[in-house]
Amino acid sequence: MNIHEYQAKEVLKSYGVKIQEGIVADTPEGALEAAKKLNAETGTSWYVLKAQIHAGGRGKGKVKETDSNGVVLAKSLEDVPEKAKNILGGTLVTIQTGPEGKKVNKILVAQDVYYPGNSEPKEYYLSILLDRATGSNVIMASTEGGVDIEHVAETTPEKIIKEWIDPRIGLQGFQARKVAFKLGLEGNAHKEMVKFITALYRAYDATDSSQFEINPVLKTSDDQILAVDAKVNLDDSALYRQKNLADLRDLEEEDPLEVEAGKSGLNYVKLDGNVGCMVNGAGLAMATMDMIKLVGGEPANFLDVGGGANAQTVEAGFRIILQDPNVKAILINVFGGIVRCDRIANGVVEAYKSIGDINVPIIVRLQGTNAEEGAKIIDESGLKVQSAITLKEAAEKVQAVLAQG
Amino acid sequence: MSVLVNKNSKVIVQGFTGSEGSFHAQQMIEYGTNVVGGVTPGKGGSTHLDQPVFNSVEEAVESTGADTSIIFVPPAFAADAIMEAADAGIKVIIAITEGIPVKDMMKAKPYIKEKGATLIGPNCPGVITPGEAKVGIMPGFVFKKGRVGIVSKSGTLTYEAADQVAKAGMGVSTAIGIGGDPIIGTSTKDAVQLLMNDPETDAIVMIGEIGGNYEADAARWIRENGNQKPVVGFIAGQTAPPGRRMGHAGAIVGGADDTAEAKMRIMRENGIHVAESPAEIGAVMAKALGVEVQ
Numbered sequence: 001m002n003i004h005e006y007q008a009k010e011v012l013k014s015y016g017v018k019i020q021e022g023i024v025a026d027t028p029e030g031a032l033e034a035a036k037k038l039n040a041e042t043g044t045s046w047y048v049l050k051a052q053i054h055a056g057g058r059g060k061g062k063v064k065e066t067d068s069n070g071v072v073l074a075k076s077l078e079d080v081p082e083k084a085k086n087i088l089g090g091t092l093v094t095i096q097t098g099p100e101g102k103k104v105n106k107i108l109v110a111q112d113v114y115y116p117g118n119s120e121p122k123e124y125y126l127s128i129l130l131d132r133a134t135g136s137n138v139i140m141a142s143t144e145g146g147v148d149i150e151h152v153a154e155t156t157p158e159k160i161i162k163e164w165i166d167p168r169i170g171l172q173g174f175q176a177r178k179v180a181f182k183l184g185l186e187g188n189a190h191k192e193m194v195k196f197i198t199a200l201y202r203a204y205d206a207t208d209s210s211q212f213e214i215n216p217v218l219k220t221s222d223d224q225i226l227a228v229d230a231k232v233n234l235d236d237s238a239l240y241r242q243k244n245l246a247d248l249r250d251l252e253e254e255d256p257l258e259v260e261a262g263k264s265g266l267n268y269v270k271l272d273g274n275v276g277c278m279v280n281g282a283g284l285a286m287a288t289m290d291m292i293k294l295v296g297g298e299p300a301n302f303l304d305v306g307g308g309a310n311a312q313t314v315e316a317g318f319r320i321i322l323q324d325p326n327v328k329a330i331l332i333n334v335f336g337g338i339v340r341c342d343r344i345a346n347g348v349v350e351a352y353k354s355i356g357d358i359n360v361p362i363i364v365r366l367q368g369t370n371a372e373e374g375a376k377i378i379d380e381s382g383l384k385v386q387s388a389i390t391l392k393e394a395a396e397k398v399q400a401v402l403a404q405g
Numbered sequence: 406m407s408v409l410v411n412k413n414s415k416v417i418v419q420g421f422t423g424s425e426g427s428f429h430a431q432q433m434i435e436y437g438t439n440v441v442g443g444v445t446p447g448k449g450g451s452t453h454l455d456q457p458v459f460n461s462v463e464e465a466v467e468s469t470g471a472d473t474s475i476i477f478v479p480p481a482f483a484a485d486a487i488m489e490a491a492d493a494g495i496k497v498i499i500a501i502t503e504g505i506p507v508k509d510m511m512k513a514k515p516y517i518k519e520k521g522a523t524l525i526g527p528n529c530p531g532v533i534t535p536g537e538a539k540v541g542i543m544p545g546f547v548f549k550k551g552r553v554g555i556v557s558k559s560g561t562l563t564y565e566a567a568d569q570v571a572k573a574g575m576g577v578s579t580a581i582g583i584g585g586d587p588i589i590g591t592s593t594k595d596a597v598q599l600l601m602n603d604p605e606t607d608a609i610v611m612i613g614e615i616g617g618n619y620e621a622d623a624a625r626w627i628r629e630n631g632n633q634k635p636v637v638g639f640i641a642g643q644t645a646p647p648g649r650r651m652g653h654a655g656a657i658v659g660g661a662d663d664t665a666e667a668k669m670r671i672m673r674e675n676g677i678h679v680a681e682s683p684a685e686i687g688a689v690m691a692k693a694l695g696v697e698v699q
Contacts, residue, residue, distance in 0.1 A: 130507060130511075130587060130588075132587050132588065132616075132617045132618070132655070133617075133618055133622075135510075135511055135514050135515075135588045136511060137511070150660075167508075167511040167512050167514075167515065168512055168515060168516075205508070208506055208507075208508055210507060210587075235506055235507045235508070236654070237480060237504045237505060237506045237507065237654060238506035238507070238508065240480075240481065241481070241506070267652045269646075269649055269650075269651060271644070271646065273644075279561075280561055281559060281560050281561030281562065281652075282559060282585060282614075282651060282652025282653045282656060283557070283558060283559020283560065283561065283562035283563075283585065283612070283614055283641050283652075283653070283656075284559060284560075284561040284562045284565060284641075284683075285651070285652060286614055286615070286641035286642040286644075286645055286651050286652070286656065287559075287562055287565070287639070287641040287683035288683070289642075289643075289644045289645070290641060290642070290643040290644050290665070290682070290683065291682055291683055291684060292644070293643065293644045294681065294682050298644075299644050302645070302651050302652065304652045335561040335564050335565055335568075336544075337543060337544030337547065337561070337564055338432070338542070338544055367565070367568060368544060368547065368564070368568075369544065369546070390572075390684070391565065391569075391682075391683060391684035392684040392685075394684075395682070395684050
C-alpha cells in the first residue's frame, strides 16, 4: 500500500526522522492559513507547494487545466493562494501517471529548506527496500540526490552505495557510520546523517514497510539532514497489525473498479485491453492474459477469483468486467481441482441469468474434475456462451470471436 | 527415490483442527498420504480425523516420529509455526498459508536454515509425489505418475502443466509448488537441483512469473551444470504492467531484469525450451523428450 508524501513525512517524524516541515491543505484559503502557520513555526518566508498524488515526477509534471507544475515555489504569503489554486482540483500529468493524469485533492505547503548559510545545501539519495535475492533489507544511498536514481544505477553504478541489514539483528551503528562516510560527509553533517539513517531504519522496521525512498535527502547550509520528499510503501500482508497506517489508505488514488472488486473479495487489476478474463489462481490468471495477447487480443484485466469459484464470485466478477466499456469478449478460465467443473458451470449459468442480458461473447473453459459434464451444462444452457476444455481450444475460440468482431 | 515427500514421509498437520487444515488433511489421507497426527495448541490429547492432536510440534515428533509438516496456520502465526516445526526437528516444512508479513519470513528463513530444515512455500500448493504422497492442496487425480518433475510458483498453473503433461502421454515424478511470495524457503534453483539429482526424474517443467530473479538464477545454474536433463520453461505475466502487483505478493515487475520477457530470454540463452503460450507446455515437453503426442 502506498501513502501520500505528507502522510509519509508524519510517520517518519514520529520515529525521529528530521523532515522538511509542512502542513497539508485542500483549498487555496487553507493553503494560506497553512503558510502563515508554517511561517510562525519555522520562520520560513518562502513556501513550496507540492501536489499530493501517488506518483513521482510531480516537479516536472504539468497540471492539464492551468499548465502549473506539480511542485511550485511561492516567494511570499500573497502568492500562496493563487499558486495553490492552479494546482488544487486540477489533473496532474507526470511521467508516472500516464496521459490521463491524476486529480489533485490536496497540497502540502512546505517550508523552504534551501536557504543560504555557511555551506552549500547538497542533495543525497537514500532508500531502504527488500532485496529478494538475499531475503534481507538493503540500504541504498548515493551522492546523486534529487535525480532519477535508475538512471544513476545504469550509467554510474559505482555511485550507488549498498549496505545489507541482517534481519535478525537489524541495522548496526557501524553500518550507518559507513554509509554516511561513503557519502563523503564529515563533522556535524556526518553525525546528523548517522542519526537520520538510524531513525529511518527504525521507522522502516517498526512500520512493516517494504520500501522507503527519500529523494532528496538534504544537507542544509547549516548541516542539518532532512527528508525533503518521502515515498513509503507498506507491506500489505502486515496491515492487520498496522491499524493506524492502514487507515491512511486513500481510495481516491485507486481505480474505482479495483476498489469495488476488493469489496467482493476479488483480486482485480484494470488494464487497457479488449478481452476480459476471470480465472482461479494468480499464476493461471497471468498466463491467461498472456494467451489472450498471443491470439491477437489484449487483456482488459487481471482477475483472480481465488480457490472457490462459485455463482457468487462469478457474478461479482461479471459485474466488474462488464463495467469496462472496452471489453469485447470475456474468457472464464477455471481449473477445477477440488471444486468440480459441473458445479462451476452451474454457477456460471446462474450468474449469467441473474445479470440478464450480456452483450459480449463469453467463452468458458473448465478443466479438471467433471470437465465434460461442465462443458455440457454450458452448451445446453441456451445462453450465448461457448465451452472449452483445453487451454488451446479456449485460445482458438477467443481468436475466432476476435476475428468476427 | 523421488524428492521431498514419498510413501515413507510421516506427515503432521499444523493448524489441524481449523477448517482449511481439516479439509485438506482429510483429502491427503484419502489420497494415501501417511498423516500421523496434527498440532493445534490447546487441543492436545484429543483426536481429529482418527489421528492424535498435539499441543506442540515437539510432542508430535516425539510421539509419532513425524519428519514432514504441512502448515495451515493463519498468516499472523504462520512464521512462528514454521520456526516451531524446524526447532522440533521436522526436515520438510510445507507452508500453504498466504499473506505472511515479509518481516516475519525474513527472520524465519535464516532460523530454519540453521536448524537444517527445508521449507517449501509459503503461499504455495505444496508438494506431490504421485502414487506416494500428497502434502498439499492440489487435486491429486490430475498428477499421473511418471518421470517429469515440475517446479512452479503458481498453484492452478501447476495443475495445468501436470494435466498437459499427462494428456501428452507422460506423467509426473514430483511436483513442487514453491510459492508466490517475495521470500520463500526453496528457490526455483534449489527445487530444480533436487529434481536434477533425482534418478526418477527425466525432465523438468519450470514455471515462473514476473518479479525477482529466481528463474534467471535457476536457468544459469542449469547451464553451468551441463543441461543434464531437458527443461521446459514458462513465465506468466508477459502482459503484466510494470509496478502493479498481480495477485501473488511477489508478482510485480520492479526493474528491467524481472520482466517475463527478460526471464524468457535468459532461459533461452541457457538452453531451456521456452513455451511461449501456457497452452503449449505439454507439447513442448513432448517435443523435448521425443515423445509422440497421443
